[in-house]
Amino acid sequence: MIFYFVRHGIAEDWAESGLDQDRRLTERGRKRIRQCAQALRLLEIKPDLIFSSPLPRAAETASIIAEALSTDPPVHKEQLQPDAANSDFIAECLNANCSSLMIVGHQPNLSEYVAQLAGYGSNLIFKKGTVCRVEMQGEHGQISWLLPPKVLIALADVRQAKQKNKH
Template sequence: MNLYIIRHAIAVDEGTPEYEQDSERPLTDKGKKKMRQISKGLRTLGADFDLILSSPYVRAKETAEILADVFKVKAEVAFSDNLVPMGDPDLLIAEMNEKYSANSIALVGHEPQLTALVSLLVAENTSVDMTLKKGGVCRLSADDLHHSRKATLEWLLTPGILVEIGEK
């Protein structure tokens, strides 16, 4: 199983008057454009998804929709409250095991939840010191998440590197 851990792209700043709730903040035009380039970079690297599971927050939803469009994913994007900023990684893993059977999953969400998920899967809850920038992607591989939560960190790429790869 491959897991692509994807942080949402650049969004409108927190505290912007038009968006009272943090969950309502959309991507900026720059964020949308950059996410399209990042998605093309992922496609060039040979990434593929059976499922895109996203936080329901607007900025993550828009990121997931761009990803689905670039990858021509036929199924709709699925949403999980366990991918919100303070979501529980253990509950997310349980949800994935119960609801979805996919070999390759893109998980679109927020920090600090995504780093907590990577820490749980790679280092068994020991905090992993990593920076997942907006639009950054981390690829993990695992044989199975049912009995063992061990995953291997395959790569962690910044948005800038993915944009460069997508432009080739």
């Protein structure tokens, strides 16, 4: 099984309501996530299922990615809210009937889930829009790559340029 962990895009500093849980993506955040999603599409990444935090900034990120990858809409999971990480959620994911799963959420949860699967400390750097791929080998996972948005966008630009040169 392959896991893709994605941190939500750049969000508002504060919501009109004053509640952190209501913060949405900024226009810059939506643009960068669209660019990252384009890179994922060009890398031919297409998860069978996308789980997302129900908070607007993560839900918007997951929806943008799902649309770009032509997958089913994301499934919102309460366990992906900030500071709600628990080991039962990963067990649920491992039992999902799929070969690849994308999880869109928040820090520190994402680092904790990767640490749980791959045995690393929970100090991974997940900038907003970062994608981490973990490949399961039996009961243990291995981090294949962790790409920040700048690298994803650069990959997409190079790939598109190569495709244009072929035509």
